[in-house]
Amino acid sequence: MPADREKKVLTEKELRDYAERAVPAAEDPWPAIRQRLQTELRPEPERASASGPERSWPPQLVPSTPLGYALAVLSVLILAVGAYAASGPVRELSRQGLLGGPEPGHGEGSGVEEQPNPGEQGHERQGVPDQWAEDLLRWNTPEVREANLDVRLNETRTVGRITVALERAYADEGNVVIVYSTSGWDNQEGHSGLAMPTLSDESGATFESVGNSGMVTDPMRESIVGKDATIEVLEPSEKLEASGRHEFRLRTQLDPSHGTSDGQGNGATEAAKTLTFDFAIPVHELDVIDVGQTVEANEISMTLDRVENSPARSQAILCFDPPQDEKYNWLPLTKRPIINDFFLNELLHRTEPEEPTGCVGYDLYSSLYDNPGAHSITVTKIEGRTRAYTKPEETISGPWTFEFETPEP
Amino acid sequence: MGGREEREAVARLKRGEIGGLETLVRRHHLRAVRAAYLVVGDRGLAEEIAQSAFVKAYERIGSFDPSRPFGPWFSRIVINDSITVASGRKKTVYLDELRGPTGLLDPEPGPQERAERSDEERRVRRALEELPPAQRGAVVQRYFLGMSEAEMAQHGGAPPGTIKSRLHAARRSLAKMLGPRLLATPAVGRADQDPREAKDAR
Numbered sequence: 001m002p003a004d005r006e007k008k009v010l011t012e013k014e015l016r017d018y019a020e021r022a023v024p025a026a027e028d029p030w031p032a033i034r035q036r037l038q039t040e041l042r043p044e045p046e047r048a049s050a051s052g053p054e055r056s057w058p059p060q061l062v063p064s065t066p067l068g069y070a071l072a073v074l075s076v077l078i079l080a081v082g083a084y085a086a087s088g089p090v091r092e093l094s095r096q097g098l099l100g101g102p103e104p105g106h107g108e109g110s111g112v113e114e115q116p117n118p119g120e121q122g123h124e125r126q127g128v129p130d131q132w133a134e135d136l137l138r139w140n141t142p143e144v145r146e147a148n149l150d151v152r153l154n155e156t157r158t159v160g161r162i163t164v165a166l167e168r169a170y171a172d173e174g175n176v177v178i179v180y181s182t183s184g185w186d187n188q189e190g191h192s193g194l195a196m197p198t199l200s201d202e203s204g205a206t207f208e209s210v211g212n213s214g215m216v217t218d219p220m221r222e223s224i225v226g227k228d229a230t231i232e233v234l235e236p237s238e239k240l241e242a243s244g245r246h247e248f249r250l251r252t253q254l255d256p257s258h259g260t261s262d263g264q265g266n267g268a269t270e271a272a273k274t275l276t277f278d279f280a281i282p283v284h285e286l287d288v289i290d291v292g293q294t295v296e297a298n299e300i301s302m303t304l305d306r307v308e309n310s311p312a313r314s315q316a317i318l319c320f321d322p323p324q325d326e327k328y329n330w331l332p333l334t335k336r337p338i339i340n341d342f343f344l345n346e347l348l349h350r351t352e353p354e355e356p357t358g359c360v361g362y363d364l365y366s367s368l369y370d371n372p373g374a375h376s377i378t379v380t381k382i383e384g385r386t387r388a389y390t391k392p393e394e395t396i397s398g399p400w401t402f403e404f405e406t407p408e409p
Numbered sequence: 410m411g412g413r414e415e416r417e418a419v420a421r422l423k424r425g426e427i428g429g430l431e432t433l434v435r436r437h438h439l440r441a442v443r444a445a446y447l448v449v450g451d452r453g454l455a456e457e458i459a460q461s462a463f464v465k466a467y468e469r470i471g472s473f474d475p476s477r478p479f480g481p482w483f484s485r486i487v488i489n490d491s492i493t494v495a496s497g498r499k500k501t502v503y504l505d506e507l508r509g510p511t512g513l514l515d516p517e518p519g520p521q522e523r524a525e526r527s528d529e530e531r532r533v534r535r536a537l538e539e540l541p542p543a544q545r546g547a548v549v550q551r552y553f554l555g556m557s558e559a560e561m562a563q564h565g566g567a568p569p570g571t572i573k574s575r576l577h578a579a580r581r582s583l584a585k586m587l588g589p590r591l592l593a594t595p596a597v598g599r600a601d602q603d604p605r606e607a608k609d610a611r
Contacts (some may be wrong), residue, residue: 011583015553018533019443023452029438030431033463037427196424206416206476208423237476327493329469360472386493 150177151282157275159254160184164194166277167229171246173239173286175312176207178250181229197232197252205236233312242285250277286310287369287407295400302332304377304402305359307368314368316377319359320400328384328394332362334377368406376403415479422470430467433479438463440554441487447537447549448491458494462486481560488546488554495542536586544579551576 150170157164161184168179182193199207209232240246252275287309294303302320322330354360368375378401383392415436421429438459445455445462465486466473473482537545550556558576562569 011552012555014529014533015447015549018530019447019553021530023439023443023446023455025439028435029459030434033434033438033460034427034431036460037430037464037467196420198420208420208475237474326489329465386490 150179151279153277153279153281155277155279157277159273159275162193162254164252164275166250166279169248169279169281170284170312171240171248171281172284172310172312173242174235174308174315175286175310176234176236176240176248177312178232178234179229180232180250180252193254194230195253197250199234200249200251201236201240202247203236203238203240205238205240207234207236209234239286240283242283244282245280246283247278247280250279251275289404289406291402291404293402293404295398295402297398297400298396300382300396300398300400302379302398302400303359304404305357307364307404307406308361309368309406311369314364315361316364317354317359317361318379319357320382321358322382322384322396324384324394328386330382330384332379332382334379372406372408374403374405376401378402412478416475419470419473419475419479422467423473423475427467430463433466433483434463437480437483441483444484444549444553445487445491447553448488448542448545449495450534450538454494455491458487458490462490465490481554481556481563484550484554484556488550491549492542492546495545532587536583539586540579540582544575544582547572547575548579548583 150168152168153166155166163183164180165182166178166180168177170177176199178197178199180194180197185193196209201207253273254275289307289309291304291306294301296302300320300322302318305317305319308315308317318332320330320332322328364377378399380399381395381397384394384396385392414432418429418432418436422433423429441459441462442452442455445458446452449455449458462483466483469486473479537548540548547561550561551558558569558572561572
């Protein structure tokens with residue numbers, strides 16, 4: 001062994017031995033961390049007395065189970081339906097709020113507004129649908145239907161008395177949407193009763209749910225995808241190549257915890273069987289709007305590099321270089337309508353920083369795909385925290401406003 | 410736990426299922442506490458940093474590329490926080506906890522072995538203590554976590570030149586303090602280059 005290699009091995013051993021003796025394997029760490037998460041993610045009123053006012057971004061509302069997820073979507077959809085009925089077409093809704101639509105007292109597309117205090121915001125714009133609802137509604141828009149972007153597959157697999165149907169699918173370079181449903185349950189329980197499907201493809205990409213997925217439980221959508229269908233929006237680990245035919249494989253299993261009338265679930269045998277759907281659909285080109293605008297405020301230069309615009313979702317790619325980036329986790333905040341008492345004003349952090357620019361993709365809350373024309377995005381401030389869900393240690397106010405146009409789909 | 414199980418855990422976490430984090434905690438917690446301990450020198454702080462890092466991972470999982478391994482990405486959070494904590498302390502105080510009540514030493518070392526081990530540990534402890542926190546973090550990433558310089562640059566938020574410079578300075582300091590047996594600065598070129606780095610370089 002070369003001398004320096006030997007030194008390296010010795011050093012590694014020395015450090016390892018030292019660390020192992022100083023910190024031996026201890027009891028199960030999970031209960032303490034789970035407790036900490038539950039404490040830190042507790043709803044605002046419970047925390048306020050102990051730690052003072054904090055932002056109320058609602059990790060406590062992130063569902064932890066499929067049923068919880070479905071219930072959350074259902075709750076939001078109920079509000080969404082109300083909002084839809086009360087305020088007119090979805091198009092009008094999505095022109096408001098985050099995406100800088102004209103507002104009373106502001107110029108066209110300015111969208112500039114200082115973030116109100118949590119207490120004030122609780123009474124503003126109640127009933128506007130949140131991202132999940134908007135995304136579900138988006139897929140239902142006439143533009144998508146008329147464009148006939150997705151493919152009707154109607155493939156079924158049966159396990160015992162449960163039938164799983166892959167109804168439709170859509171793909172572009174940055175997104176895949178699948179629509180599936182199950183039948184035969186004694187009690188659907190607001191959930192497909194399937195384990196989270198995994199998607200793979202001919203290119204070897206992996207796919208992750210982007211979170212704006214859920215079961216269709218509102219009557220508005222039944223005519224499109226059928227009652228109790230589930231829509232899943234996934235993103236590939238690397239952009240797909242646009243082509244007329246791309247092969248995918250979807251795998252899932254029955255969820256062994258899903259209830260049947262006897263309360264016994266599905267049984268291990270049926271639940272363990274993997275259901276596989278192979279299908280081939282076109283991969284559409286992703287509509288990319290090159291913006292390249294740079295705005296400076298408070299000595300922070302921020303660039304909106306581009307907007308990626310898909311019927312599945314819209315994403316802004318932002319670049320900025322905040323101070324003490326090593327110390328803080330910086331989040332850009334925008335104006336954002338709220339549901340009940342929680343915010344959705346942080347742009348959703350989606351991608352690893354792109355090399356070499358460090359730009360990061362953030363999901364937008366509103367559809368741009370079916371909203372051609374002038375838009376603006378305003379980041380009102382950025383907040384830096386050292387720990388999740390705590391008061392920001394540093395706040396730098398903007399605004400940084402970017403204006404751009406989206407074409408007709 | 411295999412890579413597949415870890416990928417599934419990450420996928421669950423990305424869906425907001427806290428159970429995914431449980432799997433990752435069981436896999437990475439001990440290593441995270443040890444890495445943090447090597448940087449901050451305080452077991453209580455190291456536990457705190459590791460717990461906080463898992464909360465951060467929960468918060469930031471949306472930005473994690475699931476095609477990559479979770480470990481290096483998570484290690485970045487641990488090491489960066491450890492460096493921040495160590496930088497905020499006037500001097501790293503390595504608590505003399507090796508003889509504490511929690512059975513930190515192996516159960517049955519003889520008196521002589523125990524004395525030798527204690528002496529060796531004290532030397533390592535003092536040597537680490539003398540390094541600036543950023544260099545200490547680099548040493549821990551390179552020699553304890555086994556990351557290549559390329560991985561450190563990718564996950565450490567510092568340019569490759571900075572990583573190289575920190576490691577070089579740390580090796581020189583440690584070689585002085587620990588003697589030539591350990592961590593000597595390579596005399597020529599990059600004799601200690603990890604095969605993975607050599608591959609990266611090609």
